[in-house]
Each structure stands twice: as structure tokens, then as C-alpha cells.
Amino acid sequence: MGFPDRIERTVELAHPPGRVWTVLTTAEGLAAWFGDEAAIDLRPGGAARMRWTGEGFTAEMRVERVEEPRVFGFTWPIYGLPAGDPRRTYVEFTLEPAGAGTRLTVVESGFAQLPEDAYRTAYDGNTGGWAKELAELAGYLDAA
Amino acid sequence: MPPDPQPRTGPDVEAVAEQVFTALADPSRRTLLAALASGGPATATDLAAVLPITRQAIAKHLALLAEAGLVTAEPGERRRVRYRLRSAPMRVAQQFLAALARDWDSRLDSLQDHLDRSAGRARRDPTRRQPEDSMADHGGGYDG
Numbered sequence: 001m002g003f004p005d006r007i008e009r010t011v012e013l014a015h016p017p018g019r020v021w022t023v024l025t026t027a028e029g030l031a032a033w034f035g036d037e038a039a040i041d042l043r044p045g046g047a048a049r050m051r052w053t054g055e056g057f058t059a060e061m062r063v064e065r066v067e068e069p070r071v072f073g074f075t076w077p078i079y080g081l082p083a084g085d086p087r088r089t090y091v092e093f094t095l096e097p098a099g100a101g102t103r104l105t106v107v108e109s110g111f112a113q114l115p116e117d118a119y120r121t122a123y124d125g126n127t128g129g130w131a132k133e134l135a136e137l138a139g140y141l142d143a144a
Numbered sequence: 145m146p147p148d149p150q151p152r153t154g155p156d157v158e159a160v161a162e163q164v165f166t167a168l169a170d171p172s173r174r175t176l177l178a179a180l181a182s183g184g185p186a187t188a189t190d191l192a193a194v195l196p197i198t199r200q201a202i203a204k205h206l207a208l209l210a211e212a213g214l215v216t217a218e219p220g221e222r223r224r225v226r227y228r229l230r231s232a233p234m235r236v237a238q239q240f241l242a243a244l245a246r247d248w249d250s251r252l253d254s255l256q257d258h259l260d261r262s263a264g265r266a267r268r269d270p271t272r273r274q275p276e277d278s279m280a281d282h283g284g285g286y287d288g
Contacts, residue, residue, distance in 0.1 A: 106248055
């Protein structure tokens with residue numbers, strides 16, 4: 001299977017899990033290494049946002065797992081898919097003590113998922129999407 | 145509970161991505177897809193009028209693209225076949241590219257750098273080792 005569904009990396013960090021946790025789960029920490037600006041409501045179901053000012057790109061995230069200081073998980077959109085596409089990947093950080101430091105594992109999964117709709121339905125449903133939206137816009141303008 | 149995206153990586157997903165990349169590997173087909181994306185549905189004759197490609201070559205490429213499901217043929221005026229871009233296969237290919245573009249290696253490097261930098265000023269200079277005494281630690285806050 002050449003189509004990657006899952007990315008996994010492990011790094012050894014010379015800092016204790018508590019510090020790594022703070023950097024992964026606070027707006028200040030995330031803005032320092034991940035995005036350029038960040039906001040986070042750290043609880044399952046909480047919203048988080050990361051912004052990359054250079055690229056002009058913003059990712060809306062949803063916090064899924066918060067088990068301080070061991071597991072932090074969130075979902076976020078698949079880069080390049082249109083806004084509103086329901087597909088998201090799940091990112092999970094796992095922190096394990098390793099000597100005085102931390103073994104950090106990050107797993108991002110779900111790249112190969114398909115939309116919830118049946119495969120063929122989703123495909124055919126997208127045909128002429130713009131034409132339909134433009135028709136709706138025209139109808140809206142006519143009614144106004 | 146974190147979502148558990150079900151990767152439905154049947155042969156379809158990979159086959160679709162492969163068809164998109166095969167289509168995009170040819171400069172004439174890239175030109176045709178770009179023309180349909182920017183100008184909307186068009187007949188082979190329409191396209192031949194604006195592109196530096198012969199009508200015969202355009203017809204051949206469009207037939208191939210239609211077979212791969214990247215364009216659909218629909219009845220146009222004067223019994224000419226009109227071709228319309230299908231965006232769904234492109235989105236499948238985008239998922240593949242998104243996995244390649246996530247670049248966790250660079251992100252984890254940034255995380256490591258940030259942890260080392262914010263741990264103490266001595267670590268700002270990579271040629272100096274972190275002294276073990278507390279004088280090196282000017283405070284554990286983020287340096288931004």
C-alpha cells in the first residue's frame with residue numbers, strides 16, 4: 001500500500017514530561033514551535049486554533065484527549081482539502097519518562113480515509129458543485 | 145473519545161490517486177485540466193481555439209481523462225461533447241500529498257530547539273554546553 005494513512009515519529013527530549021507537556025498544550029508553547037499564533041481550550045471537545053502568518057493559513061483543531069502529562073490528542077483538517085470537508089486526521093502525542101527526559105511519540109492517522117458518504121455517491125455528488133452553488137447564489141440574489 | 149478514522153484504503157483510493165498523478169505528468173493534459181478548472185466546461189473545439197494543442201490531440205487526451213474519471217462528458221450544443229472537470233479524484237490525490245507535506249520532522253526539530261532554548265540562555269549558543277549549575281538558568285519562562 002503506497003498511500004500513507006499514518007505517520008509516526010519518536011524523539012528523545014532532554015526535558016522532563018511536565019515541561020514538554022506545557023509546550024505541547026499551551027497557547028504560548030504551541031506558538032513558540034508549532035504555529036505563529038495559537039489559542040487552545042485544553043479539554044476534550046475544546047477548540048484550538050493555530051495560525052501560520054507566513055502562509056496565511058489557519059487550522060481549526062478540536063482537542064480530543066487530555067491526560068496530563070501523558071497523552072494529548074486533537075483532530076485537524078487535512079491540508080489542501082476545501083474548507084468544510086468533514087475529513088480530519090487525528091494527532092496523538094504520547095509522553096513517556098526516559099531517564100531525566102521524555103520519549104515523545106507523535107502519531108497522525110487518517111490520511112487515507114474517505115468521506116462518510118459512499119464512495120461513488122461522494123464522487124458523483126461533487127460533479128458540478130460550483131454550477132450548483134452559483135445557481136443557488138443566483139437564486140438568492142434574485143429573491144433579494 | 146478520540147475518533148478512530150476508519151481507513152477504507154481499498155484499491156480504489158490508490159488507483160484514483162495514481163490516475164490523477166498520471167494525468168498530471170503530461171504537460172498537455174495539465175494544460176487541459178487547468179483550462180477546464182479556470183474556464184469551466186468546454187468542448188474539444190473550444191479548447192483547440194485557445195490552446196496551442198491540435199484538436200485531434202485534445203480529443204485524444206480528453207477521452208483518456210474521461211476514462212480515468214477526471215472529466216465527465218456531457219451533451220453540449222450542436223451535438224458536440226462538452227467536458228467538465230471532476231474535482232473528487234483531485235481531492236483524493238490531495239490527501240496523498242497532505243501526508244507528504246505534514247513534515248513532522250521539521251516540527252519536532254523546532255520543538256526540540258524551543259525546549260533547549262527556553263531551558264536556559266547558555267543553550268542559545270550551540271557551541272557551548274549547558275552548565276550544570278543554576279547560574280545558567282535565568283528563569284524558565286518562554287523567550288518567545
